[in-house]
Amino acid sequence: MASSFGFGILRAPLVVLGVVTLTFLLLHAAPGDPIALMLGPAATTTDREIAARALGLDQPLAEQYLRWLARAIRGDFGRSIATGRPVASMLWQAWPATAILVGASIALSYAVGVLLAAFQSASRHRWVDRIVSAVTVVLAAIPGYWLAFLLIMVFGYALRWFPAFGAAGIDAEFLTPAGRLADRLAHLALPLATLTLIGIGTVARYARGSLLAAASEPYLLVARAKGLRPARVMLRHHLRNGLVPIVALLGLSLPALFSGAVFVEGVFAWPGVGQVLIQGVQSRDYPVVMAATTLSALLVVVGSVVAEVFLHRVDPRTRPS
């Protein structure tokens, strides 16, 4: 069972290596000559040869690949063409914003999603189940960038409750520490709500399915027959067993969550890895795109490993013997 979920800790570095290799190969397969782009049409053949030698582009492909690998391992991704800043420092600044956004939305959407599902499966009324199901199905179908559009329209412009973009107000520098925190949280509200609402849709549907599957297990009958209160049966018996697949979902859904974060960061100008990536793509800033791709794979892989360790803790049956 364990091997079918995500990857073991041993496989994680392999995946990252694969991503670095893939980006290298794609960069070479793509049309366009970097030297022609750099030097412009007026360059002579000698100019080109000199530039190619300086960049190491005259070396065989294997040699270039090894150099690329060595630099990637050291975290040296060169300088951004658009901003001239080292790419590594741009990403170093960006990753905490993404981690906060994705981390908080995972925590919230799992908490609310599981609660909804428990409420659904505990409720004796069929219409409760129907309505909650309908809502979660629609939530799961809404694309993040459009939900963001709706939330900005309602809470950003119509009600003016939350700022519509950015991570801090222009006056943030002049606020007290408490004021600055409040400002940060207000800016986090809409991007977080977007990612979380979609997450709730997925988690609640999945949790409902697995709670339903566990509902007819004999141990629940025993618990009820013992005279335990329904709340206790739900908390100690039903949820504990029904939620194991949910923990597995965490590892599986990380790539999708990160993908969602890319769009949401773009819409809200949230200064994370996703926005760096989108801006890099739009300005065809290759070093930035390469590095952001690698970093996002790294974040996803690390997240999957954490999820897998978590799964082994929750369900001893999945531990490798």
Next chain:
Amino acid sequence: MRAKLGAGIVVGFAALALAAPAASLDGTDVVLTRFLPPGAVDDAGVLHLLGTDRLGRDVLSRLLHGARVSLAVALLATVVSLAMGVVVGTSAAILGPRVRAALLGITDFALALPRVVLLLLLAALWQPSAGLVIATLGLTGWMPLARLVYAESAAQLGRPYVGAAQALGGGRRHTVVRHILPNIGTTVLAAAALGVGQAITLEAGLSFLGLGVQPPTPSWGALIASGRETIVNAPWVGLAPGIALVILVLACSMIADGLGQGNDLDRHQLSRLRSEAH
């Protein structure tokens, strides 16, 4: 029932999309009245059911013309990933253990990458166009299908009818094409329907970022993006294509759910596929 309703909605959209040139203005036509609210009539007496945008283009016409692009791209991309998924999945099931390990390893690796990041990478390296979007969506969408086809085919291999087909002298290809594929077809189609929904969402996402089909060709993502610029004074410009998109994605997932109920498309697999969606 569900599958039929979902299929009906998709077919309805497709019919409207096909009829778009006859039934509406050209999606790029400019009439002179800008920012007309939904249901308004312009100076020439033409009704604009969904209003007009900031260049005075009819939103409904653009929506229908956009449906042509969005639907065609999503369907073709799904055909690409379906073909790849079936080839990889069945090969992993019937060829030797080494081939299986290699194919499943590649599939798992590709599945571990955030799909949007791959799409952005490809869009950065090549010039955006409809063909590129189809290819990249197809190339980044086959993995869940391959896993599903593999799991289903492997389960079928143990069934007596496969043994009978082989005992009668049926070769590998014959067994797969004539016996295994027809038996797993419905399940795979259910997954492919989900894939269409995802592809529509992702295509719109790419267009939204300006990396999909290029303007002035209307696509739903580009329409939503242009609605974002007029969010305060003309919210309907971005609302209409978004609602259309959500309805279409829901219809796709209804097809998948409906088909999956008849067959035993595992809930786990469904959720797993669905979790790739955004």
